[in-house]
Amino acid sequence: MPVGRTEACAKARVKSACRGERYLTEPSWFRTFFLLKVFCPEVIEWCFRLSYRARPGQSETLSKKILDISGARGFLYPTTIQTTDVKAD
Numbered sequence: 118m119p120v121g122r123t124e125a126c127a128k129a130r131v132k133s134a135c136r137g138e139r140y141l142t143e144p145s146w147f148r149t150f151f152l153l154k155v156f157c158p159e160v161i162e163w164c165f166r167l168s169y170r171a172r173p174g175q176s177e178t179l180s181k182k183i184l185d186i187s188g189a190r191g192f193l194y195p196t197t198i199q200t201t202d203v204k205a206d
Contacts, residue, residue, distance in 0.1 A: 126143055133141040142148045154161050168180040183189070 121144065129143045130141060142151070150161065169178055171178045
């Protein structure tokens with residue numbers, strides 16, 4: 118799922134409410150997935166399964182490998198959620 122800054126999300130919500138819109142999709146490019154999900158759900162499910170499920174005998178998913186190899190983790194995810202520690206609350 119996309120990760121965004123709180124301020125940008127709040128501004129999008131306020132703008133949407135001021136325009137009288139009943140629904141908000143943020144980021145806006147994510148709306149494309151809704152259309153694909155309606156017209157070809159099997160393709161979307163296959164892509165998500167490929168990206169987010171590890172194969173038997175492997176501990177890392179394809180999406181994690183891509184983030185690590187490309188170095189995109191630092192760009193896409195803020196440092197506050199980049200920890201591997203599990204919260205025990």
